Amino acid sequence: MNALTPKHWLLVFVLASLTALGPLSIDMYLPAFQTIATDLNTPISHVQISLSCFLGGLAVGQLFWGPLSDTYGSKKPILISLCLFMVASYLCTAVDQIEYLWGLRFLQALGSSGGLVIARAIVNKRFSREQTLKIYSILALIGGIAPIVGPIVGNEILKHFHWHALFVAMLLFGLIGFSMTALFLKESDEESISTAPKSANFSVYLALFKNRQFLIYTIIGSLSFSSLMLYISNAPLLIMEEGGLSGDAFSLVFGLNSIGLMLGSFLTSTVLQKHLTPRRILFIATGIQLIASALLLVLLTQSFSIYAQLIALFFFVLPLGMLFPTATTLALRPFKAHSGTASALFGASQLAFTFLVSLVVNHLSNGSMLIMALALLSCALLSFCANVFAPKSA
Numbered sequence: 001m002n003a004l005t006p007k008h009w010l011l012v013f014v015l016a017s018l019t020a021l022g023p024l025s026i027d028m029y030l031p032a033f034q035t036i037a038t039d040l041n042t043p044i045s046h047v048q049i050s051l052s053c054f055l056g057g058l059a060v061g062q063l064f065w066g067p068l069s070d071t072y073g074s075k076k077p078i079l080i081s082l083c084l085f086m087v088a089s090y091l092c093t094a095v096d097q098i099e100y101l102w103g104l105r106f107l108q109a110l111g112s113s114g115g116l117v118i119a120r121a122i123v124n125k126r127f128s129r130e131q132t133l134k135i136y137s138i139l140a141l142i143g144g145i146a147p148i149v150g151p152i153v154g155n156e157i158l159k160h161f162h163w164h165a166l167f168v169a170m171l172l173f174g175l176i177g178f179s180m181t182a183l184f185l186k187e188s189d190e191e192s193i194s195t196a197p198k199s200a201n202f203s204v205y206l207a208l209f210k211n212r213q214f215l216i217y218t219i220i221g222s223l224s225f226s227s228l229m230l231y232i233s234n235a236p237l238l239i240m241e242e243g244g245l246s247g248d249a250f251s252l253v254f255g256l257n258s259i260g261l262m263l264g265s266f267l268t269s270t271v272l273q274k275h276l277t278p279r280r281i282l283f284i285a286t287g288i289q290l291i292a293s294a295l296l297l298v299l300l301t302q303s304f305s306i307y308a309q310l311i312a313l314f315f316f317v318l319p320l321g322m323l324f325p326t327a328t329t330l331a332l333r334p335f336k337a338h339s340g341t342a343s344a345l346f347g348a349s350q351l352a353f354t355f356l357v358s359l360v361v362n363h364l365s366n367g368s369m370l371i372m373a374l375a376l377l378s379c380a381l382l383s384f385c386a387n388v389f390a391p392k393s394a
Contacts, residue, residue: 004131004134008127008131010184011122011126011184011185012135012138012139013180013184014180014181014184014185015119015122015123015135015139016138016139016142017115017176017177017180018078018115018116018118018119018177018181019115019116019119019120019139019142019143020142020143020145020146020173021085021112021115021116021173021174021177022058022109022112022113022115022116023143023146023150024146024149024150024153024170024173025054025108025109025112025170025173026051026054026146026150027146027149027150027151027154028150028151028153028154028157028166028169028170029154029163029166029167030150030151030154031151031154031155031158032154032158032163032166033047033048035158035163036098036101036163039163040095040096040097040098040101042098046098047098047101049098049102050098050101050102050105051105053102053103053105053106053109054105054106054108054109055109055351055354055355056106056109056351057105057106057107057108057109057110057113058109058112058113058116058347058351059113059347059348059351059352060110060113060348061081061109061110061111061112061113061114061117062113062116062117062343062344062347062348063344063345063348064110064113064344065077065081065113065114065117065118065340065344066117066118066121066340066341066342066343066344066345066347067204067340067341067344068340069117069118069121069339069340070121070204070337070338070339070340070341073187074118074121074122074185074187074340075181075182075185075186075187077114077118078114078115078118078181078185079178079181079182080114081110081111081112081113081114081115082111082114082115082174082177082178082181083111083178084107084110084111084114085108085110085111085112085114085170085174086111086171086174086175086178087107087111088104088105088107088108088110088111089108089167089168089170089171089174090167090171091104092104092105092108092164092167092170093164093165093167093168093171094164095164108170111174112174113347115177115181116347117340117343117344117347118340118343119139120136120328120332120339120343120346120347121332121339121340121342121343122339123135123136123139124332124333124335124336124339124342124343125336125339129333132329132332132333133268133269133273133278133325133326133329134269134273136324136325136326136328136329137265137266137268137269137273137321137325138265138269139325140261140265140268140321140324140325141262141265141266141269141321143324144258144259144261144262144265144321145258145262148254148255148258148259151251153169154166157169204335204338204341204342205341205345207338208335208341208342208345211334211335212391213330213331213333213334213390213391214331214332214334214335214342214346216386216387216389216390216391217327217328217330217331217390218327218331218345218346218349219349219353219382219383219386220282220286220323220327220383220386220387221323221324221327221328221331221346221349221350222349222350222352222353222354223353223379223380223382223383223386224320224323224324224327224379224383225324225350225351225353225354226350226353226354226357226358226379227289227316227320227376227379227380228261228317228320229354229357229358230357230358230361230372230375230376230379231257231313231316231317231376233358234369234372235250235253235254235257236250237369238306238309238313238369238372239253239254239306239310242306242369243306243309243310244306245306253310256314257313257314257317260314260315260317260318260321261317261318261320261321262321263318263321264285264318264319264320264321264322264323265321265322265324265325266321267321267322268281268321268322268325268326269325272322278326278329278330279330279387279390279392281322281326282322282323282326282327282330282387282390283384283387283388284319284322285319285320285322285323285326286319286323286380286383286384286387287384288315288318288319289316289319289320289323289380289383289384290377290380290381290384291315292312292313292315292316292319292380293312293316293373293376293377293379293380294377295312296309296312296313296316296373296376296377297370297373297374297377299312300369300370300373301370316376316380323383328346330390331346332346357375357379360375361375
C-alpha cells in the first residue's frame with residue numbers, strides 16, 4: 001500500500017475542512033430551533049422546514065458542482081461555492097421572517113455542497129486505488145465528529161449571543177475552508193480537467209445509470225445514509241420519551257454512538273483494509289447491521305430495557321463508519337475521468353433515498369418505535385442483499 005506523504009496529508013486536511021462544513025451547518029443550529037421559533041413568532045415545524053430546505057440545497061448543489069469540476073477543475077468551483085455559502089450565511093444574520101430563512105438555508109446548502117462533492121471527486125482522482133479507501137475513511141471519521149461538536153458549539157454560542165450569531169460562526173467556518181483551499185489546493189495536485197468535450201459532462205449521468213457497480217454501491221451508500229438520518233431523527237423519541245432518560249443522558253448516548261461510527265471508520269482505514277477487500281468489508285458491515293437491527297426490533301417488541309435497546313442501536317451505528325467510505329470507494333472507482341459527475345450523482349442519490357424513506361416511514365408511523373426499527377431492518381437487509389449480488393471484480 002502506498003504510504004501517504006506530508007503533501008497528501010495537507011490535501012486531506014483541506015478536504016476534511018470542506019466535507020465538515022455541511023454537517024456543521026446542519027448540527028450547529030439544531031439547539032436553536034425553539035429559540036428561532038419564538039423569536040420569529042412561528043411554529044417550530046416551520047423552523048424544521050429550513051432543515052429540509054438545506055438538505056434539498058445539498059442535493060441540487062451536488063448535481064451542479066460535480067460536472068463543473070470535471071470541466072473547469074476543482075479549485076475555482078470550490079472557491080465560488082464557498083463565496084455563495086458565506087454570503088448566504090451573512091444574510092442569515094439579518095433574518096426576521098421564517099420564509100427568508102428557508103430561502104437562505106437553501107442557498108447556504110447550495111454553496112456548501114460544492115466542497116462536499118468536489119472533495120470526494122478529488123480523492124477518487126488524485127489518490128491511488130490502494131489509498132482511496134483510507135482517505136474516505138479518514139473523511140468519514142472527521143465527519144463523525146460533527147454530530148458531537150456541532151450541537152456543543154451551537155449551545156455555547158446560544159449561551160452568550162443571539163441565535164443569529166450561529167450563522168456568523170458558519171461564515172467563519174466557510175472562510176477557513178476558503179482560505180485553506182486558496183492557499184493549499186493546487187490544480188496540479190490532481191487530474192482536474194476532463195479530456196471529454198465540455199458539452200458531454202452531463203451526459204455522463206447516463207453512463208453512470210448503466211454501470212452495475214456504480215448503481216449497487218450507490219444504493220448501499222444511500223441506504224446507509226438513510227439509516228443514519230432515521231436514527232438521528234428518531235433518537236430523541238426513543239431515548240428520552242420512550243426510554244425515559246434525561247437530556248444529559250441523551251447527549252451522552254448520542255456522543256457514544258458518534259464515537260462508534262468514528263471507530264468503524266478508524267478500523268476500516270487501519271486494520272480492515274490491510275486484511276480484507278472492500279467488498280468483504282461491506283459484507284461484514286451489512287451483516288453486523290442486519291443482526292443488530294433484527295435484535296433491536298425483538299427488544300422493542302418484547303419491551304426490554306432501554307439500555308439493552310441502546311446496545312443494539314450502538315452496533316447498528318458502528319458499521320455505518322465502515323459502510324460510508326467503502327461504498328464511496330467502490331461506487332466512484334470506475335469513473336476517475338468523471339469523478340465530479342459520479343460524486344454528484346452518488347451524493348444526490350443519498351439525499352433522494354433519505355427523502356423517500358422518510359416519506360414512507362412518516363406515512364406509516366403511528367408514534368411507535370417499531371416502525372423505525374422495521375425501517376432500519378429493511379435498509380440493512382436491502383444493503384446486505386445488494387452486496388451479495390455486487391460484481392465480484394469490484
